[in-house]
Amino acid sequence: MGQPTPARWPLLALLVLLPPAQPRVLSRAHCPEPCSCPPDGALRCPGPLAGLTRLSLTYLPIKVIPSQAFRGLNEVVKIEISQSDSLEKVEANAFDNLLHLSEILIQNTKNLASIEPGAFTNLPRLKYLSICNTGLQQLPDVTKIFSSEFNFILEICDNLHITTIPGNAFQGMNNESITLKLYGNGFEEIQSHAFNGTTLISLELKENEHLKKMHNGAFRGATGPSILDISSTKLQALPGYGLEPIQTLIATASYSLKKLPSREKFTNLLDAILTYPSHCCAFRNSPTKEQNFSFSIFENFSKQCESTARKPNNETLSKSRAYGHQQRRKDC
Numbered sequence: 001m002g003q004p005t006p007a008r009w010p011l012l013a014l015l016v017l018l019p020p021a022q023p024r025v026l027s028r029a030h031c032p033e034p035c036s037c038p039p040d041g042a043l044r045c046p047g048p049l050a051g052l053t054r055l056s057l058t059y060l061p062i063k064v065i066p067s068q069a070f071r072g073l074n075e076v077v078k079i080e081i082s083q084s085d086s087l088e089k090v091e092a093n094a095f096d097n098l099l100h101l102s103e104i105l106i107q108n109t110k111n112l113a114s115i116e117p118g119a120f121t122n123l124p125r126l127k128y129l130s131i132c133n134t135g136l137q138q139l140p141d142v143t144k145i146f147s148s149e150f151n152f153i154l155e156i157c158d159n160l161h162i163t164t165i166p167g168n169a170f171q172g173m174n175n176e177s178i179t180l181k182l183y184g185n186g187f188e189e190i191q192s193h194a195f196n197g198t199t200l201i202s203l204e205l206k207e208n209e210h211l212k213k214m215h216n217g218a219f220r221g222a223t224g225p226s227i228l229d230i231s232s233t234k235l236q237a238l239p240g241y242g243l244e245p246i247q248t249l250i251a252t253a254s255y256s257l258k259k260l261p262s263r264e265k266f267t268n269l270l271d272a273i274l275t276y277p278s279h280c281c282a283f284r285n286s287p288t289k290e291q292n293f294s295f296s297i298f299e300n301f302s303k304q305c306e307s308t309a310r311k312p313n314n315e316t317l318s319k320s321r322a323y324g325h326q327q328r329r330k331d332c
């Protein structure tokens, strides 16, 4: 076809300048309608905008999500903010009165150090809130969300600087039922009444590798959980109060948990996956006559549970469902 004519040169130059195979970060920066995203400034996405149900904001150059940032976006169902290292702060009432909003994701914003109290306010349809891999030092305030969705899922994960779950942390978030997926954070401690006022379907605390202390009254004021996962934590003990609702207990790689509360406290347990065979000791004695159906399920569990090694007497149970380090097992 010969040499490019001069008229073709500008097009070729443009193709060379826009590398489609390996887009650079800057070329991914995206400020969709109706937003404005001034570098080092505040995000504004004023509504209404008919038909806008999903807003995906990535590689934002902005520093702040201010109060009423999404005001008037009354059809929006999902807002996702991710891969934005410039973001430092989410102000009070940033997500306010968005009556159809069902999902909020804030992820991979490592310089996000502050979400002000009341940042999430009056979001009655909210069903999923995920805040992961940020620089937050405190659990974000979720107590003004007032969602009435069934099985609301709150995911707080990989926030290495959050050290505490304080009392009443989830009060007011949702009035029906919730799943808390709180994993991979910097938690060291869970305080008394942490789950007060919630109906907990499932509480996932796995991979909080520094989590050592769960206050004895952590479950006070809560209904549930049915499922509790404390795998890969440093918890040394479970709270003495509020274990009755637990149907499934998962505690793999829980090497600091040397002892479980007596099985009388687990009146509804159906299944347990544990670290040490010795954990089964708590469950070993055979149920007495007056114990009822839940205890017969419990006995069933115990039968699957027993220590693979030590059989101090003929009544002990035979098979192990206890995973983990047999060399570290303790005598019962």
Ligand SMILES: *[C@@H]1O[C@H](CO)[C@@H](O)[C@H](O)[C@H]1NC(C)=O
Pocket: 148, 175, 176
């Ligand atoms: C939760 O709140 C909604 C809306 O106010 C209400 O209709 C519903 O009955 C409440 N549910 C419970 C369990 O209180």
Ligand SMILES: *[C@@H]1O[C@H](CO)[C@@H](O)[C@H](O)[C@H]1NC(C)=O
Pocket: 167, 168, 171, 193, 196, 197, 221
């Ligand atoms: C637990 O929550 C209730 C409201 O649901 C509140 O009245 C009470 O003060 C809370 N208890 C503690 C110890 O914070």
Ligand SMILES: *[C@@H]1O[C@H](CO)[C@@H](O)[C@H](O)[C@H]1NC(C)=O
Pocket: 267, 292, 293, 294
């Ligand atoms: C079974 O055990 C539960 C929990 O201890 C108790 O509330 C319930 O009354 C018992 N049911 C029977 C039939 O004994």
Ligand SMILES: *[C@@H]1O[C@H](CO)[C@@H](O)[C@H](O)[C@H]1NC(C)=O
Pocket: 296, 297, 300
């Ligand atoms: C006891 O365990 C067996 C085998 O896992 C299961 O099929 C059965 O339903 C259990 N019984 C009760 C009462 O949970």
Ligand SMILES: *[C@@H]1O[C@H](CO)[C@@H](O)[C@H](O)[C@H]1NC(C)=O
Pocket: 314
């Ligand atoms: C328990 O003892 C009885 C009678 O002494 C015996 O028949 C049975 O095989 C023993 N069971 C086990 C698991 O050792």
